[in-house]
Amino acid sequence: xxxxxxxxxxxxxxxxxxxxxxxxxxxxxxxxxxxxxxxxxxxxxxxxxxxxxxxxxxxxxxxxxxxxxxxxxxxxxxxxxxxxxxxxxx
Numbered sequence: 001x002x003x004x005x006x007x008x009x010x011x012x013x014x015x016x017x018x019x020x021x022x023x024x025x026x027x028x029x030x031x032x033x034x035x036x037x038x039x040x041x042x043x044x045x046x047x048x049x050x051x052x053x054x055x056x057x058x059x060x061x062x063x064x065x066x067x068x069x070x071x072x073x074x075x076x077x078x079x080x081x082x083x084x085x086x087x088x089x090x
Contacts, residue, residue, distance in 0.1 A: 028038035
């Protein structure tokens with residue numbers, strides 16, 4: 001039974017050197033993939049890694065310990081007063 005093709009309405013054109021294209025085609029062939037399959041899998045991986053790197057905050061051991069101690073510390077009086085105020089928005 002044939003698998004229905006996924007609808008892919010978007011297209012992206014890239015300008016490449018001849019050596020880039022040849023290299024990408026060789027890599028795709030070695031993986032048993034089409035150039036499109038190989039390219040999109042690499043772009044998917046790179047996009048996920050870049051998005052994660054941009055959204056993730058890494059702390060050193062000492063910085064993490066300081067962060068945890070700040071979370072465990074009581075709130076400053078000014079913060080408690082701010083939180084106790086009646087909300088003025090709905």
